[in-house]
Amino acid sequence: MIHVLFVCLGNICRSPMAEALFRDFVKKEQLSDKIAVDSAATSSWHIGSPPHKGTLEILKKYRVSTEGLVGRQLTKADFEKFDYIIGMDESNKKNISEILGQPKHPKILRLLDLTPHKKDVPDPYYTGDFQETYDLVSEGCRALLEKIRVEHEL
Ligand code: 4NP
Numbered sequence: 001m002i003h004v005l006f007v008c009l010g011n012i013c014r015s016p017m018a019e020a021l022f023r024d025f026v027k028k029e030q031l032s033d034k035i036a037v038d039s040a041a042t043s044s045w046h047i048g049s050p051p052h053k054g055t056l057e058i059l060k061k062y063r064v065s066t067e068g069l070v071g072r073q074l075t076k077a078d079f080e081k082f083d084y085i086i087g088m089d090e091s092n093k094k095n096i097s098e099i100l101g102q103p104k105h106p107k108i109l110r111l112l113d114l115t116p117h118k119k120d121v122p123d124p125y126y127t128g129d130f131q132e133t134y135d136l137v138s139e140g141c142r143a144l145l146e147k148i149r150v151e152h153e154l
Contacts, residue, residue, distance in 0.1 A: 002036070009092060014123060017130075021059070043073070051069050058134045076099065091120075112139075
């Protein structure tokens with residue numbers, strides 16, 4: 001099994017959106033028996049919480065399942081379990097590296113570095129623009145799936 005973990009600051013806006021969308025892509029491409037998906041926060045603020053209303057609404061708009069999305073915090077043990085640990089912005093990436101004690105490990109990536117944009121995913125908790133975030137997360141997730149397909153010959 002290939003394990004993919006999306007990480008953001010709160011685990012209620014961007015990373016659960018990426019988790020749900022990536023799982024949807026994986027399912028549609030019939031790779032659910034090969035790729036497992038999860039998400040986590042660098043903070044402890046929303047442990048046990050459901051996603052933000054804006055994330056739930058945009059996922060429902062695109063008929064993406066929101067089942068099983070619950071806030072949790074990244075732990076050191078996640079480093080061994082996951083093959084791809086994907087931050088939404090540069091600050092997430094820095095915090096992930098610190099929590100995991102792994103400066104510059106190649107499996108720790110920023111989502112949009114896999115696309116021509118090479119920028120942070122804007123945080124809709126502050127921008128209020130869940131559509132913009134959805135569009136960029138979707139593009140990043142497509143690029144990630146392609147990378148995994150190439151690297152694992154799927
Ligand atoms: P996220 O957004 O990292 O995309 O989940 C945020 C969620 C909550 C907070 C900040 C950002 N907060 O300050 O509680």
